[in-house]
Amino acid sequence: MVTLSRSAQQTGTRAAANAIILTTVFMSVLGGAAAFLMGQRLSRPVHRLVEATRAIGEGEYRYRLPEGRRDEIGHLMSAFNRMAQGLLEKSQVEGALSRYVSAGVAREIMSNLDRVKLGGRQVEASVMFADIAGFTRMSETMDPDKVAGLLNEYFTHVSHIARLHQGSIDKFMGDGVMVVFGVTDEDPDHRFHAIASGVMLQHLVARLNQVRDMEGQEPIRFRVGINSGPMMAGNMGAEDRMQYTVVGDAVNLASRLMTAAEPGQVLICEALFEDPDIRWRVRGQPHRSIAIRGKTQPVATCQVHDLSDLYRGAMERQIERLLCKERIT
Template identity: 30%
Template sequence: MENESSDPPGKPSAGIPGIRYILVAGVFWRILIIEAVLLVGSVLYRMVSENAGPVELFWYAVRIVLLVIIILLFMMITLRRFLEKKIIQPLEAVSAANLRLDVANPQVDNIPLDADAALEIRDIVKTRSKMLDALIKVSQQRLNLVNFIRDTFGRYLSRSIVNEILESPNGRNIGGRRQTVTVLMSDLRGFSDLSDDRDPEEMVRILNRYLETMTKVIHDYEGVIDEFIGDAILTVFGIPEPRPDDSLRAVACALDMQRALAHLNRQMVQEGLPTLEMGIGINTGAVVVGNLGSEARTKYGLVGSVVNVASRIESNTVGGQVLVGEATYDQVRGKVTAQSPMTVMMKGFKKPLVCYPVTAVGAPYDIALPEIDEHREARQEIRLPLALWRLEGKKVASETISGETRYLGESSLEIDIPVRLEPLTDVKLQLVFCQDVHCFSDIYGKVLAVETQNGRLRHRLRVTYMVQDDRELLRKWIADASPS
C-alpha cells in the first residue's frame, strides 16, 4: 500500500483532527473550564461570606487567575508529556505503520514500544500484527492461485485472453462482440502420410517440436493462438483488442514462421529426421469473438466466414508459401512484396477467391523468403509410369488416372496424363517403378499449370509432400543425368 496522504501523523487532514490535537485540546479546555468555575465560585463566596469590597475582590481575583495560569501551565506541560509518551506516540506509530504498510515487504512494519507501554496499546499492536499476517497469507494464497490459473490456462488460451476473462466482471458470460480481425491459418503438407510411416511417439515429438517453434514466433508478433487443429494452427491478430497494424504483423509473422521452419528443417536433417513443409493463408474481416457454448461447456473463440476463407486460402498454398486474401492485401499494399495475384473458384463461394503470394515485408520487419520458381529448379527429362488420383481435402475424388512423367525436379514434376486437371487441384500420385528393392511412396502435389504439347495434356506440379528417401533418390538421378 502507498501512503495516500503526505501529512505527518497526528496533523489534521482535510479538516479531520488527529489524536494529538484531540487529546491536548480536550484536556486544555476541560482544565480551563474547571479553573474558571473555581474562580467564579471563589470570588462569589468571598463576596457573600466576607462582604469584601470591589478593590479587595479585584486583587483576590487577580491572585486566583495567576494561580489558575500556573496550575494550567503545569498541567499542560506535565500531562501533555505523559499523554504523548503513553498514548499519543504509540498510537501515531501504529498509524504511521499502517500508512507505510507494504504487503510485499512486511518486515518494515515493526512497531517499537516502550517496556511500560499500556496493556491495551500492546494488545492493539499484537492484534494488528496477527491480522496483517493473516491478510498477507490470504493475499499471497490468492496471488498464487491467480498466477496458477494464469499459467495453467495460459497454455490453453493466450495470456491476454486469460487476463481479459479473469479481470472483466463479465468475463465468464456467454456471448460475443463483433470485431475486425486478421486470421492466420497454417498447416503442414503431408503430415498425415508421414505419420503413417513412423512411430507414433516419434511423430508426437516432431509435432510438438514444430508447434513449440511456431508458438514462439507467433507470440513474438503478439498473435493469439485460438487452437491447434492437429498439425494446423489457427492464429488471430486483433483480439482481445484490435490494433492498426494487425494485418501487417500477421503477414510478417507468417514469413517469419516459414523462415523458422527452414531453420528447424536444417536441424532435423542433421538429426536424421524428416523435413516439414508448411503452407500459410491469411485473411481479414469481421467476426464475432467471445465466449461461445453453454454454461456447462464454454470455449473462447471466434465465428465468421473470415475463418473459413482463411482456411480455403491456406488449402491453395504449396510448401513454403504465404498467401494473403484481398482484404488483407489492401491493408498491407505498398509494405510487402507479392507475386501476381492468383484467382481460384472455390466450392460454396459465389465469386472467385483472389490471393496474393507474399514473399517479403518491409520495415520494421524486413523479412524476405526465397521465391518459389520451379522453372529455375534443376530438373531432367526422366520418364516413369505413374498412377494419379485427384483429391478433395483428404479424400480421393477420382478413379485412377494413368500417365507418365516427363521432367523430374526435387520439388516439381511435369507429367502427361489424358485428363485435364484445373490449376490448384490437389493430387496424389505413385511412380510405378522399383529399383534395388526401393519403391516410391505416395507423392502429394498441387497442379500449377496445364498446357497442351504434341497433343498431350502436360501438367506442371509442385510437390507438397515426398518422403526424404524418395527425394534423395530423385536428387541422385537428376545429378547423374545432368550434363558433365
C-alpha cells in the first residue's frame, strides 16, 4: 500500500494563500496611501484657488498664490496671479481717478474705456455754484501755502456736504466750486438736495466763523447760486483732452445767481422756490429780479436761509459731526 501525506501540500497552500492575502492587503494599503497623497497634492492647490477666489471677491486684490509648479495647475495659478494684479491696478487707477472726478464719473469711465468719446446725454438735474466772496483781496495779504491751505479746508467741507446729499464735485475754479446733483447717479430728489447743500454750507461756515472771530481772523463768506433744469451731461472738450461736466442754460443761470448773491446768501430762481415739492421744505423769501444776458425778461430770484423744522435738526447734527471729525483730525 502506498500512502501520500497531504499535510505538506496543505501547509504550502495555506502559506501561498497567506502570502497572497498579505500582498493584497499591503498593495491595497500602499495604493490607498498613494491615492491619498495624490489626492492631497491635487486638492491642495484647488482649495488654494477656491480661497484665492473668495479673497478676490471680497476685494483683497493683493492676495497671491504660490508659484513654482510646472504642471497645468501651476499655469492656472500663474494666470490667476496675473488676473489679480490686473484687478489691483484697475482698482488703484479707479481710486486715483475718483480723486480728480466724482466716483460716479470714475466708474463710468472705467467701465467704458474702449468707448470714451465726446458727447453726452440730456438729464434733468441740479447744479450749485459757490465761491468765497472777496477772496482775491484776502489772498493778497496771505502766503501762497496759507491760501492753498484755506481753500483745501473749505473745499473739503463742500465735498463732505455734497456727499451727504448725493451730489458730486464737478470742478474747482480758483476760489469757487461747482457741484452737480442727479447727474452720474439717479436722484429724484436732486432739487432739494442741492438747496439743502447750499443752506448747510452757509450754516457750517457761520459756525467756523465763530472760531475765526475768537482767533482774530477775518470771516469767510460764501456766495451760493442753485438752479435745476434740463442740461447736457457728458464729455466736453477735445478728442485729446476732455472733461465730464454739464452744460446748458440751467447751468449758466446757476452761475449767474451765484454772481448776484450777497456774501452769506443762497439764491435760487423763483420758479424753483415755488415748486410744490420744495416750498414746504425750505425757509426763504423773494429777493430781487436780475437781468440775464440773452434773456428778454429779468429772472425773479428768492433767498433761502434755512430748512424747515422737519429737516433743520438733522442738518445741525450733520454739521456737528463734520466739525467733530475736523477737531479729531
